[in-house]
Amino acid sequence: MKKKKVGVVCPQCKKEFNYYDSDFRPFCSERCKQIDLGHWLEESYNIPSGEPLQEEDFDKIEQEELKKDS
Numbered sequence: 001m002k003k004k005k006v007g008v009v010c011p012q013c014k015k016e017f018n019y020y021d022s023d024f025r026p027f028c029s030e031r032c033k034q035i036d037l038g039h040w041l042e043e044s045y046n047i048p049s050g051e052p053l054q055e056e057d058f059d060k061i062e063q064e065e066l067k068k069d070s
């Protein structure tokens, strides 16, 4: 079977890789995925530690992300 090849750029390390070769899409590797997750957690969104995330919190985070992108 012919494997599809789609060149994408890893959002973490900016390296180009084959989308279908990675188990950690959209990242090229587990490491990049972990790094990104770490950044996400470091940028505390003023959520009190120890408190489980509520659905409203996710909405808030999404809003913040949208603001950042624009």
Ligand SMILES: [Zn+2]
Residues within 6 Å of the ligand: 010, 011, 012, 013, 014, 015, 027, 028, 029, 032
């Ligand atoms: Zn990467």
